[in-house]
Amino acid sequence: MTEPTRDEDDTFRFLCPHCLATLRASASLEGETVACPGCSEAVTVTRENEVGAVQSDFPMLDTLNQKQKDALEFERLDETQKQILNDWAFAVYNAGEQAAGEKAVGKIKRLLSSERKLLLDDASRWQLAEATATIPEAWQEEDRVAVIDGAMHNLENGEIVAVVRP
Numbered sequence: 001m002t003e004p005t006r007d008e009d010d011t012f013r014f015l016c017p018h019c020l021a022t023l024r025a026s027a028s029l030e031g032e033t034v035a036c037p038g039c040s041e042a043v044t045v046t047r048e049n050e051v052g053a054v055q056s057d058f059p060m061l062d063t064l065n066q067k068q069k070d071a072l073e074f075e076r077l078d079e080t081q082k083q084i085l086n087d088w089a090f091a092v093y094n095a096g097e098q099a100a101g102e103k104a105v106g107k108i109k110r111l112l113s114s115e116r117k118l119l120l121d122d123a124s125r126w127q128l129a130e131a132t133a134t135i136p137e138a139w140q141e142e143d144r145v146a147v148i149d150g151a152m153h154n155l156e157n158g159e160i161v162a163v164v165r166p
Contacts, residue, residue: 061085124165126152136159144156
C-alpha cells in the first residue's frame with residue numbers, strides 16, 4: 001500500500017470512508033489504495049469523496065427544492081438575478097449562523113450507522129448524542145438536513161435527532 005502524500009502540488013483532499021478523516025493525496029495516486037493515517041484502513045484515493053469540491057456557481061441555491069424553484073420561476077432568472085439571490089441567501093445564512101451558534105445546513109453525504117455518525121456535504125461531521133440510540137431508518141444519503149443548536153432536522157421527513165460534534 002502507498003502512503004498518502006504531503007506534497008502540496010497537484011493535491012486534493014478527500015474523506016476516509018471508514019473514520020471520516022480528511023486525507024490529502026497527489027492526483028497521481030488517484031485510483032490507488034493507501035493506508036488511512038487516522039484508522040489504518042485501506043482507502044482508495046478518489047475524488048468522489050473530495051472535500052471542498054465546487055458543486056455549483058450558486059451553492060446557496062442548490063438547497064431549493066423543485067416546488068420552490070417553480071414558485072420563483074427559477075429557470076427564467078438570468079445569471080445576474082441568480083447571483084443576487086445566491087448572495088442574499090448567503091447573507092441570511094451567515095446572519096442566522098452568528099445568531100444560532102452551532103449550525104450546519106446541507107445534504108447527508110455518508111451515514112455510518114454502526115458508529116452513529118453522519119457526514120454532510122460541507123464536510124462537517126456529526127455524531128448522535130447519547131440520548132439518541134440509532135440513526136432513524138428513514139434517513140438516507142442525500143437527505144437535506146439542518147443542524148441548529150444540537151438538533152439535526154431532516155428536511156425531507158421532519159424527523160429530529162440530537163447531535164454533537166465528534
